[in-house]
Amino acid sequence: MSEFAKLELDGKTYELPVITGTEGEKAIDIRALRGTTGYVTLDSGYGNTASTFSEITFLDGEQGVLRYRGYPIEQLAEKSSFQEVAYLLNFGKLPSERQFNDWKESINSFSTLPEGDKKIIEAFPTSSHPMGVIVSVVGSLSAYYPEYNIPMLSDEQRRKAIAQLMAQVKTIIPYFYRMTQGLDPVKSKPHKGYTADFLNMMYGAEDYEVNPEVAKALDVLLILHADHEQNCSASTVRLVGSSHANVFASISAGIYALWGQLHGGANQAVLEMLQNIQDNGGDYKKYLEKAKDKNDPFRLMGFGHRVYKNFDPRAKIIKKQCDKVLDVLGVKDPLLDIARGLEEEALKDDYFVERKLYPNVDFYSGIIYQALGIPTNMFTAMFVLGRLPGWLAQWKEMKEDPTSRIGRPRQIYTGKTVRDYVSIDQR
Ligand code: CMC
Secondary structure, rough: OOOOOEEOOOOOEEEEEEEEEEEEEEEEOOOOOHHHHHOOOOOOOOOOOOOOOOOEEEEEEEOOEEEEEOOOOOHHHHHHOOOHHHHHHHOOOOOOEEEEHHHHHHHHHHOOOOOHHHHHHHHHOOOOOOHHHHHHHHHHHHHHHHHOOOOOOOOHHHHHHHHHHHHHHHHHHHHHHHHOOOOOOOOOOOOHHHHHOOOOOOOHHOOOOHHHHHHHHHHHHHHHOOOOOOHHHHHHHHHHHOOOOHHHHHHHHHHHHOOOOOOOOOHHHHHHHHHHHHHHHOOOHHHHHHHHHHOOOOOOOOOOOOOOOOOOOHHHHHHHHHHHHHHHHHHHHHHEEEEEEEHHHHOOOOOHHOOOOOOOOOOHHHHHHOOOOHHHHHHHHHHHHHHHHHHHHHHHHHOOOOOOOOOOOOOOOOOOOOOOOOOOOHH
16 A cells, blocks of 8 residues: 655645655655645755665665675675676676676776876876876776767667776776886786786786785675765766766766765775874874864764764674784784774764764775785775776666656755845945
8 A cells, every 4th residue: 555644834735655665664755845845855965865766785774784786795795706796786686607707708808998098197197196097097988988978878888888997997096006106017817806906917026926815805895895875976976977978977976976085085094094193102092082072173084974873884894804814914003903992992982872983894994905005095096996886886777767867956045135236346
């Protein structure tokens, strides 16, 4: 039986349909509200607005649940691979062996960058922030693949675009990294596997052997970052794509959104914060007090989440991975002790408890990246690599939805009411 919410306005009663998702989540459908009542709804920061239907990722912030296409993140992290997860997110099911081999082959066929793109990377100062470089190079791909500059791609073109970006972003990051180190680029050897190939392109030399445990740890990190439903960057990808801008423009926009410290840029900010605490004598309790002080703009980076109000299931897995990677590499990182101390103190502090602030995905990931030799300003680039299949899946789902419309929020105007123009000599 259809369910309705009743709304009373100006002495009239309106019935608004209630929509129920497959996990029992309920929503009040206000799409017809403006037409029937003249009212809009106000929800700054979209804290309680469902912007779309989606079959990709389920997240229950109260219970700390995250599933891609129904599969729990814990199982995928343990048993799957990043490339398989990318297939799952984009095509809705785990691939058969043949489908998986075709998928990998399709990604591998794009392992080189257009020569012009290499020149674009080389034109950047080595001091550039990697996010600025990646975003520009991804945007520039539209110049080399003009066939994608049409409003609607065919299924085959969409599939190709997804495989292409999966391969080329994996190449752009190490290409720029090696340039900053004054090193020649290393050719992609995709048969090594996606993550091992990435590590090889970063650090590869004649005698370089990718440690399989390190490659696995990075693979797990990428899986954990792969999608997170309608977060800031995914929503940006959808919003830009909804205007029929091409896939490279849409993904570049997502990369820009991820760069900010409140989103993916938090992983760099966490490490800088930990480093700062260490450089200033290691008194992390002082930083907790700063985070609680409303007159101080400092926030405990890597803590808190818009949706998770119990724990972030990704952070739990990453914390374990962190111990494992440091152990495998024989690294003793004093920043890990500071991070543990901060977490322990925060979790028993009323300020953090009352506001339900827990470590998020970015709290421990930087310590792993650092142990892998990735420079701090490249951490968010690693997030790009991980989140890419999710952005692509969100973009694909939107493009395949015949009911999808251009994204266009409303506003409540609070400016001046109408007034007459005054000439400059009269002001
Ligand atoms: N340190 C100190 N106080 C905090 C923090 C923090 N990290 N996060 C939230 N608060 C306080 C905030 O001041 C507010 O207090 P009050 O109610 O007294 O005004 C309350 O908690 C609610 O915070 P909010 O800013 O309204 O929450 P939000 O949902 O808008 O923001 C967030 C979520 C993740 C941006 C925020 O928690 C934050 O800034 N965290 C630090 C940055 C970070 O780690 N970002 C990565 C997020 S996870 C990965 C990703 O999305 O890419």
